[in-house]
Amino acid sequence: TLGAGALVHPALEGGRVAIAAGALRAAYDAAQGRISIERLGLDLAGPHLEVAGTIDGVGDGVLTGGWPSAVDLAGELHLADVPADALAGYWPERLAPHSRSWVTEHIHDGIVTEAAAQVSAHIDLARDAAKPVRVDRFAGTLAYRNLTVDYFKPLEPLRGVDGSGSFDRAHLDLVPTAGAVKGMRLTGGAAKLAKLDTNDEEIAIDFGIKG
Numbered sequence: 041t042l043g044a045g046a047l048v049h050p051a052l053e054g055g056r057v058a059i060a061a062g063a064l065r066a067a068y069d070a071a072q073g074r075i076s077i078e079r080l081g082l083d084l085a086g087p088h089l090e091v092a093g094t095i096d097g098v099g100d101g102v103l104t105g106g107w108p109s110a111v112d113l114a115g116e117l118h119l120a121d122v123p124a125d126a127l128a129g130y131w132p133e134r135l136a137p138h139s140r141s142w143v144t145e146h147i148h149d150g151i152v153t154e155a156a157a158q159v160s161a162h163i164d165l166a167r168d169a170a171k172p173v174r175v176d177r178f179a180g181t182l183a184y185r186n187l188t189v190d191y192f193k194p195l196e197p198l199r200g201v202d203g204s205g206s207f208d209r210a211h212l213d214l215v216p217t218a219g220a221v222k223g224m225r226l227t228g229g230a231a232k233l234a235k236l237d238t239n240d241e242e243i244a245i246d247f248g249i250k251g
Contacts (some may be wrong), residue, residue, distance in 0.1 A: 042082070051132040051173075060085045073099045073108075077115065090118040093159075108164070114160040117180075122152045124187055136157075136178045136209045138236040143212070146193075150186035150201070159206075179208035182203065189214075191231060191245055196221050210237040216247075224251030 042062035048055060062082040070077050075098055080091040093115015099108050113140030122130060128144040164172050187201040203216035212233040219226035229247035 049132075051134055052130075053128045053133065058085050058127060059083065062124070073097055084130070087122040087126070088120045089130075092116050093105055108171075109166055110162065110164045112160070112162050115158075117155075117157045117159060119155045120153065124148055124150050124152060124184070127152065134173050135161075135175060136207075136234070138238070138241065139207060139209065142233060142236060142241065146190045148190075149188040149199075150184060153183045153185055155182040156180045165204070169198055175209065177209075179206075181206050189216075189219075189231075191243070198226060201226070210235060212236060220250075221249070224249045 042059065042064060044061060045059050047057045047059060056181050060083040062080070064080050065078040066075060066080070073096060075095040077091060077093050077095070080089075082089045082091075095111050095113055095114065096110050097111040099106055102141075119130065124147050128140070131140050131144070133140065158177060159175070160177040162174040162176065164170075164174075181204065183204045185202050187200065188197050188199050189201050190197040197217070198219045201216045201219035203214060203218070205212065205214040207213070214231045214233075216226055216229070216231075227248035227250045229245070231247075232244045234242045234244075
């Protein structure tokens with residue numbers, strides 16, 4: 041059981057995330073150099089995070105003060121009840137940065153009721169590492185309620201948007217089931233963003249509107 045505190049890391053916006061309480065169940069296999077996280081549950085003072093996965097490359101000396109030069113992470117993340125305007129604080133800048141930038145700049149208000157992601161990454165812990173973090177996989181799904189979405193600024197945004205979506209490092213697909221713009225109701229469709237891992241992003245929007 042974990043008490044109140046904070047998760048502190050320079051990759052996080054503001055450098056820290058407050059933790060109200062938590063629980064950790066994990067195992068260490070010295071022969072394989074692996075830490076298995078069976079469950080890490082964190083109450084983030086409203087939002088809730090669940091993590092399960094492995095950390096490989098730890099080595100057999102970590103309990104005596106030895107520190108690995110690099111580790112490989114793989115796991116599943118589940119994040120619930122996150123206000124859309126607070127997403128940037130929970131999404132490290134180096135994890136799919138182009139997707140993060142689009143989401144945090146264009147999506148506001150409302151709440152992400154659930155987000156699930158599969159993540160794998162190589163972490164180089166050397167002080168002079170040329171690339172400290174290499175993300176090999178980042179993909180998942182999300183559900184949301186009552187968002188405001190600015191697809192094309194300065195055009196009027198969609199408001200009260202409910203729906204679901206899927207994402208990876210290069211793509212973000214949003215499938216709203218409700219929403220409105222200038223008194224007209226959204227009746228279906230999708231917004232598909234591509235090439236988010238480049239500086240040449242693309243967006244294709246096909247919405248049904250009834251008014």
